[in-house]
Amino acid sequence: MLSRKRLTLAASALLLTVSITFVSFRTDDRFFEIARNLDIYATLFKELNMYYVDEINPNRMVKTSIDAMLKALDPYTNFYAEDEIEDYMTMTTGRYNGIGALIGTRQGKSIVMMVYEGTPAEKAGLQLGDEILKVDGVDVKTRREMDPGKLLRGQNGTAVKLTVNRYGQKAPLELSVMRDVVKMTNVPYYGMITDEVGYIDLKDFTSTASREVRNAFTELKSKGMKKLILDVRENPGGLLNMSIDIANIFIPKDSEVVTTKGKVTEWNKTYNALYPAMDTEMPLVVLTNSRSASAAEIVSGVIQDYDRGVLIGQRTYGKGLVQTTRELSFNTKLKITTAKYYIPSGRCIQAIDYSHRNPDGSVGKIPDSLKTAFKTRNGRVVYDGGGVTPDVATEAPTPTPIALSLNNKGLIFDYAVKYHHEHPTIKPAREFRLTDAEYQDFTKWLKDKEYDYTTQVEKDLGSLEASAKKEKYFDLIQDQIKALKNKVSHSKDADLMTFKSEIKTLLEQEIAGHYYLQKGMKETSFTTDPEVKAALDLFKDMNRYQALLKSKN
Structure with missing residues (x-):
């Protein structure tokens, strides 16, 4: 951490820079307001550093202020500090150096929740349910401030020694796991469901998504696939170019896939299918739900707009915004929303109000007055305003x-x-x-x-009882409420x-x-x-x- 004196000098330097900017852009109202507010921010930061009762962490303070500022825009414009760049790269490439296990914390214990196929963790014999006690001799309970999974990451080719408790074993086990490049697959499963129906589970859109789907499609076709189910449920999206390439598997070369439009008009662009399709005739069903977002919505929307297949499930998430990554100083990054995207029918699937959602992530009912009708290639009517509506709607599962x-x-x-x-x-x-x-x-x-x-019926009865007491009706209906409680008490x-x-x-x-x-x-x-x-x-x-x-x- 910088000393107070050095922080003061740094803040003063920032203030000087801002003051110069303040003068330079005074003639322009917009830049004047920017410079004015930066001046206020720098002055405030200087005063906090000088006089606040406790020492402040400048990195944490600035990160908090940046996050709060971006939160006022949309959920997808994000700042990545230097120590978060590795997570950012994993998110976009699906690759990291580690062992290939998902670690969760339960009741203060670090538990292996999943081991991924073909990874060092599986080869070393790590099992679901193993409790990790130590990593290279360090008790994980002494590192509570750190994600247990990050302790397992490290340089490719280095060994990490794990001490684990395993169910049914009297003494802890020692496992040595050699770290390697772990590639989180975009297609965790594909196979034949029946003699002629193939199934591809597409869970992400990192840089190898198109290749994985194409390879799966080719292999399933060689096994006799005549019809395909493409599952994009629970898929949060990812890279735009991957959605274009995957849509291209099913639609002809040169077909329009998506158009982006934003403030910087030079960046506006229409993206077409670049390659000959792998198959334009095979019957296709795309499965969607309220957590199918972004690139997953482009693929499902394009399939619907060209009447290339039938969508089954629930309405998708409604994220029709494009993000661009901008490099900032000191190895930090800004992922910023720069455009909206429009699928071939002309509709944008961005939710009209993306700040208010149902608990399951869905956008809820959109008033008809706020929707605009569009047409697919065959003339079917489809709407914008919040996600892609499936052709065959199914009920979202509601667990008891x-x-x-x-x-x-x-x-x-x-x-x-x-x-x-x-x-x-x-x-x-x-x-x-x-x-x-x-x-x-x-x-x-x-x-x-x-x-x-507590069941929903029990909650509703509790609300009824509270309302009856508040409105002085309880004495009249207390016997009925008691009888209902006894009947529905689980x-x-x-x-x-x-x-x-x-x-x-x-x-x-x-x-x-x-x-x-x-x-x-x-x-x-x-x-x-x-x-x-x-x-x-x-x-x-x-x-x-x-x-x-x-x-x-």
Whole structure:
């Protein structure tokens, strides 16, 4: 940290620079206001440094002020300090030097939540549920201020020694893991769901996304794929050029994909498909939900605008803004929103009000008066104003309170750790199912576990009782309220049976993940996934598929 004297000199220098700027641009009202406010900021910072009762951290103070300033603009304009550049590079490239494990903190413990396939962590034998005690002999509990995952990163080719607690082991284990370049895949899973239906799960748009999708498409076609499900649910987006290349897989060369328009008119540009399409005829379904954003919305929107495939799921997130990264001094960066993007029909899918969203991230209902109608190539009417609306809408899953509680408390995960220890092998993920006896074992295991929840009905009854007391009606209806409370008061044992199907599905997916990692979790989900089931049903009725792509006018 700089001394107080050096900080004062630095602030004075900044003040001098700003004062010069102040004079230079006084003739221009806009620059005058900028210089004026920078002058105020520099003066304020100087006074804080000189007289505030405690020592201040200049880096933290400035970072806080910058973040607050950018927050007033939109959620996507961000500043990256020098010590955050590695995270920024990982976000854009999907690469980092480490071991390939996701570490989470639960009840003060650092737990391995996922091990990625083909990474040093998997090769060294690290397992889901392992508690990391030490990294290179350093107790992780003494480094609480640091993300445990960052302790595992380091120079490529160096070894990191882990001390871990494993379920069922009496003594801690020592594991040596050789760090390597870890590439987080954009396509964590692809495969054939039926003899003729292929499935590609696209979870990101980093710099290798297009290549991964193309490779998956080619391999699935060689296995007899005649129809494709492209899943962009939970995909936050990423690089614009990757969305263009992936859309190009399904639409002809030279087709318009996206147009960007912003303040700097020289940057406005229309992007077309650069290559011959891999397939323009294969029946295609794209799965979307409220967390499909940005580049994922470009791909799904382009498919819809060209009537190239059918969208199934929920309305997408509504992020139609383009960000550009600008280099700043001292190895810092600014990711700044510079334009809006428009898909071929001419619509912008940016949510009209992106500062207010539903808890699930969706933009909520948009008044018809605020929407503008556009048309697809076949003349189907589509709208702007907030995301891409699917052609076949499905209900977003709403977990029951008991399932949500079991998941949030980590009890589904913990039981999977126990199950994995007690069962060396299981059937392939697509075939794995818990027996009724095994589910009963789970309910018995829960007996001494802490978890509770309040159902929505119980919350509503509480609100009714409070309103009745406030408005002096309680005496009149207290017997009815008491009777309703007794009737809807939840019983954990009863709920475990009532919602057995949902809880059992969660258990099966989690357990499969402990044996087969991400691929196992995905394959176990196919029989219960509502959007996948809707897509398979649609592919069985190709007359309906074709009708959905035709104009209703």
